[in-house]
Amino acid sequence: MSEGGVAEADALQPPRSEAAGLLARRLLASNRLEARDVALIETLAFDVQDHPARATILAEGGRPTRCVLVMRGVASRQQLTRDGAQQIHSVHIVGEVPDLLSLHLKRMDHSLHTLSPCRLAFVRCAELWDACKTSPSLTAALWRETLVDAAIQRTSILRISRLAAAERVAHFLCEMLLRFESVGAAPDRRFVLDMTQQDIGDVLALSFVSVNRALRELRERGLASMERRVVTILERAGLAECAQFDPTYLHMGE
Amino acid sequence: MSEGGVAEADALQPPRSEAAGLLARRLLASNRLEARDVALIETLAFDVQDHPARATILAEGGRPTRCVLVMRGVASRQQLTRDGAQQIHSVHIVGEVPDLLSLHLKRMDHSLHTLSPCRLAFVRCAELWDACKTSPSLTAALWRETLVDAAIQRTSILRISRLAAAERVAHFLCEMLLRFESVGAAPDRRFVLDMTQQDIGDVLALSFVSVNRALRELRERGLASMERRVVTILERAGLAECAQFDPTYLHMGE
DNA sequence: CGACCCTTTGAAAGGAATCAACTTATGTGG
DNA sequence: CCACATAAGTTGATTCCTTTCAAAGGGTCG
Numbered sequence: 010m011s012e013g014g015v016a017e018a019d020a021l022q023p024p025r026s027e028a029a030g031l032l033a034r035r036l037l038a039s040n041r042l043e044a045r046d047v048a049l050i051e052t053l054a055f056d057v058q059d060h061p062a063r064a065t066i067l068a069e070g071g072r073p074t075r076c077v078l079v080m081r082g083v084a085s086r087q088q089l090t091r092d093g094a095q096q097i098h099s100v101h102i103v104g105e106v107p108d109l110l111s112l113h114l115k116r117m118d119h120s121l122h123t124l125s126p127c128r129l130a131f132v133r134c135a136e137l138w139d140a141c142k143t144s145p146s147l148t149a150a151l152w153r154e155t156l157v158d159a160a161i162q163r164t165s166i167l168r169i170s171r172l173a174a175a176e177r178v179a180h181f182l183c184e185m186l187l188r189f190e191s192v193g194a195a196p197d198r199r200f201v202l203d204m205t206q207q208d209i210g211d212v213l214a215l216s217f218v219s220v221n222r223a224l225r226e227l228r229e230r231g232l233a234s235m236e237r238r239v240v241t242i243l244e245r246a247g248l249a250e251c252a253q254f255d256p257t258y259l260h261m262g263e
Numbered sequence: 264m265s266e267g268g269v270a271e272a273d274a275l276q277p278p279r280s281e282a283a284g285l286l287a288r289r290l291l292a293s294n295r296l297e298a299r300d301v302a303l304i305e306t307l308a309f310d311v312q313d314h315p316a317r318a319t320i321l322a323e324g325g326r327p328t329r330c331v332l333v334m335r336g337v338a339s340r341q342q343l344t345r346d347g348a349q350q351i352h353s354v355h356i357v358g359e360v361p362d363l364l365s366l367h368l369k370r371m372d373h374s375l376h377t378l379s380p381c382r383l384a385f386v387r388c389a390e391l392w393d394a395c396k397t398s399p400s401l402t403a404a405l406w407r408e409t410l411v412d413a414a415i416q417r418t419s420i421l422r423i424s425r426l427a428a429a430e431r432v433a434h435f436l437c438e439m440l441l442r443f444e445s446v447g448a449a450p451d452r453r454f455v456l457d458m459t460q461q462d463i464g465d466v467l468a469l470s471f472v473s474v475n476r477a478l479r480e481l482r483e484r485g486l487a488s489m490e491r492r493v494v495t496i497l498e499r500a501g502l503a504e505c506a507q508f509d510p511t512y513l514h515m516g517e
Numbered sequence: 518c519g520a521c522c523c524t525t526t527g528a529a530a531g532g533a534a535t536c537a538a539c540t541t542a543t544g545t546g547g
Numbered sequence: 548c549c550a551c552a553t554a555a556g557t558t559g560a561t562t563c564c565t566t567t568c569a570a571a572g573g574g575t576c577g
Binding site: 427470473491 | 566574
């Protein structure tokens with residue numbers, strides 16, 4: 010299918026751009042990319058921008074022409090209801106592309122925001138799609154990203170609809186621990202989750218008051234604690250047990 | 264990119280198999296497929312099977328090798344919790360492929376069931392993916408299907424987390440009306456939704472008792488009624504208003 | 518005809534939301 | 548350096564919606 014060999018994450022050439030490197034590294038974590046796929050990614054023109062917290066990157070109803078790669082900070086996809094309540098559908102950390110769906114859908118049915126100050130890299134959708142058209146393996150990798158994203162959303166449904174308040178928070182912390190670990194950002198089971206308790210409530214369909222009580226409960230039970238936006242997982246197995254957490258849906262490592 | 268012209272739904276040759284015809288027709292509703300894409304779909308080997316209601320098509324944790332096209336009936340993707348509660352993530356009607364994700368994910372993180380008696384067509388994942396590799400436009404169409412599916416799930420999150428019981432039911436009925444209409448199966452705003460009130464509750468994270476009360480409320484308000492699994496939308500605008508329904512997320516018609 | 522599943526309705530219980538008050542950080546400017 | 552403003556976190560008391568429990572009615576199919 011290709012004359013290039015299979016690329017190993019550790020054998021990467023120093024990437025021309027940090028953004029390309031982040032994207033390549035992420036895709037390599039779960040996909041077999043050829044060396045020429047990595048080269049292809051490095052030909053993409055990324056436009057790097059810093060955004061403050063609570064900025065709108067892409068509004069609902071908009072017609073995006075560029076995809077966004079998160080290089081730093083936490084971004085979210087969200088939607089407002091008539092009465093002003095806000096639902097955060099997903100949060101995105103370094104290396105993720107929250108709006109890959111822009112490749113094939115014309116209108117945004119939700120909006121894209123920063124929760125914390127973020128560094129973002131923009132690529133033209135057309136450019137990314139052109140790259141896909143020349144490489145089935147790159148297509149598979151990006152398509153797969155959108156499918157894992159959907160799996161995370163499915164699990165979000167289960168979490169919101171079937172777990173009690175404290176269990177929901179525990180489940181969310183379990184997920185974020187794994188996701189931060191997968192990018193090497195959770196040494197000692199400790200990571201910076203740069204969002205407020207209100208934000209967490211908007212993810213889990215809880216009031217910030219309930220989030221606060223749930224965090225206290227998890228702290229008192231010695232499972233996890235969060236202070237100043239730093240999460241510490243104290244007892245990993247106990248937290249997972251409490252949350253009925255099964256990491257299959259993250260489809261990590263193959 | 265191709266020597267063939269753009270295919271029109273109405274100008275289709277009589278398909279060799281009903282399954283291929285259903286799939287082609289569905290994809291053509293929102294995508295520009297070339298004539299050769301339709302031909303490509305018709306070369307796929309579909310294995311048609313009838314299944315009774317409440318059958319497991321694909322179990323959680325399984326490693327699927329075939330994708331499923333629904334030809335008749337209602338299928339669902341669902342997950343169980345430790346305490347036996349069941350969450351239905353999505354329901355699928357004629358023409359839909361509930362498990363396109365099998366193309367790129369190795370393990371099922373949820374299960375696939377029939378809610379009503381179903382006629383299903385199975386295609387080998389590898390065969391479908393090979394077809395994709397020869398046609399960017401077919402790839403785009405199928406990829407898009409998975410993205411719309413994800414959008415529907417996102418909206419499910421919003422529906423469950425932010426709407427009251429009766430509004431949830433109203434929203435679900437609005438969605439199903441549009442989806443049935445898009446395949447010509449809802450004349451006079453009336454369609455067969457072959458699932459029990461318990462099933463609807465499992466979709467909307469409500470007890471069957473609450474679903475029943477919600478249906479009564481919608482009936483008394485003259486918005487919609489459901490009897491013997493036949494749904495009649497009495498006042499479309501009023502129902503949509505009650506549900507805060509915005510069909511953008513279905514991404515119908517391009 | 519009777520068994521079973523589904524639907525319908527009432528009454529009681531429970532968990533989270535809301536309301537309200539207070540504390541703790543963070544940052545600004547006088 | 549401190550007074551002040553603002554945002555975020557903490558905690559208690561009350562309200563409300565949905566669940567759960569319970570029981571009866573209706574359709575369908577062997």
